[in-house]
Amino acid sequence: MEPILKGRNLVKRYGRVTALDHCDFDLYPGEILAVIGDNGAGKSSLIKAISGAIVPDEGEVYLEGKRIRFTSPIQARNAGIETVYQTLAMSPALSIADNMFMGRELRKPGFRGTWLRQLDRPRMEKLARDKLTELGLMTIQNINQAVETLSGGQRQGVAVARAAAFGSKVIILDEPTAALGVKESRKVLELIQDVKSRGIPIILISHNMPHVFEVADRIHVHRLGKRLCVVNPKDYTMSDAVAFMTGAKEPPLETAAV
């Protein structure tokens, strides 16, 4: 099977630090791929290189077999790759609806939209409310609430809902459960399964081994700026995975990165 998203020989240097060292990456259609690795292993750089937030110094990225070169996250989004960043990338003073539609606002039909460029707020609010309700993430009272008045978990929920609502080809989640309580984490995991059942592949970056082993189809172990190996969570235990990513254990030969 051909990977939907493929990275080859990616290199990114920050001064004398090499964040990505000839790294390869494969995501297959319809799967949940977890990316794990120690702090500073280059997971975030890898994700940013794919999502257009940074431009790799060397190497190629292919989406559905076609070479892509994103120089900004907007291009990646237009190509159908949606990312939830660790920082969530939301404007605190703006409302939930404004944030969900940031950069892809809906305009009113006819004269008011075309000539007065007026936003279609009722439609944006309705869609935002529907998305949040559909994903079962929360019961909304006021969709026009400023994001800064939400708790950390609520903000995370809005960010995940935004990605799930718009991602058409690939959804990337960077530590989606890090700021969440047990119940909220459970909801996000259900949400991930829900998105997968719609046929959209997901890249999940996480430190939380139980979560990774619960939802992932394959696990990409990142170490020292490159892919160490890709393992099947059914064949290995959590302690094995931790041993791989800390270097305590040699990776299995047959699955080692090629």
Add this chain to the structure above:
Amino acid sequence: MSDSENFEQGTKRGNQGVAKFDRPNRGMIGTLQHWLHVNPALVPLVVLVASIAVFGALLGSKFFSPFALTLILQQTAIVGIVGAAQSLVILTAGIDLSVGAIMVLSSVVMGQATFRYGLPVEFAIVCGLAVGTFVGFLNGWLIAIMRLPPFIVTLGMWQIALATNFLYSANETIRSQDIAEQAPLLQLFGATFKVGEAVFTVGVIFMVLLVALLAYILKHTAWGRHVYAVGDDPDAAELSGVNVKRTLISVYMISGLICAFAGWALIGRIGSVSPTSGQLANIESITAVVIGGISLFGGRGSILGMLFGALIVGVFTLGLRLMGADAQWTYLLIGALIIGAVAVDQWIRKVSA
């Protein structure tokens, strides 16, 4: 599955609701704080109404007459127009110290193009507007692409534009009579008309329409939302799909264009084209913006607040003058208002905590 992986079973018995958006019981002060958070122009509006009421009570019909009240509007027109430009820039968490210089430079270009080169006055005005927009573009380019701090860029541009203005005009004033005879269009913004005892100028109408237009754009168009998002958190805006550089450059260009219109209005107000006029415009516009409740940290506030802020300054200036007080009292009270306004802004921000 081992027991340790079933640890989440414990939550089943608990409340299953997730991230509910309950409306908390805030109490009176909290409700007020929330209201101000949603309607940032409310504080300056209350202060404006209160100050009109106080001066009206103290001075009676001398102040509370259509003539005096519309005089305040006339005196506020220039600051209001420049303040609109300043509001846009400050909403992006920037600052534009060059607004006054752009205004004067544009007015001088309009005058010189007409009188030195003999161009048709309509074309001269377009030249002036283009020069203002271009200086704004330079500001925006240096800030967005070269990533220099807005304070430094516009501090430099203030000096550059002002010096250009003096060198280019050779420090010559174009007399009011000449303009009235040969190019009355330059004085368009000074044209007055009466409604009963109330006196309005074209400049006043322009200021009101401009603020209304910008209020609409900021609230109801994607570009307006992007201005707020960029001021709030530029990195987040970039990641969520806003073209931050283009937004910033367009804001500074529009700011330059509005300042050029203010330059046109300035000719109407003082009658002549004078390279030494309008020196206080930048500090007065920042004062109006701050009293109007727009946060200097960007992303918060409304342009209507700026208009109220400019009017508050106008009311204090005229009211105290009519009372025969020393002009320094005006500055003292305005200084207190500035500090008070920023204190209120900080308090409103705490609503997020």
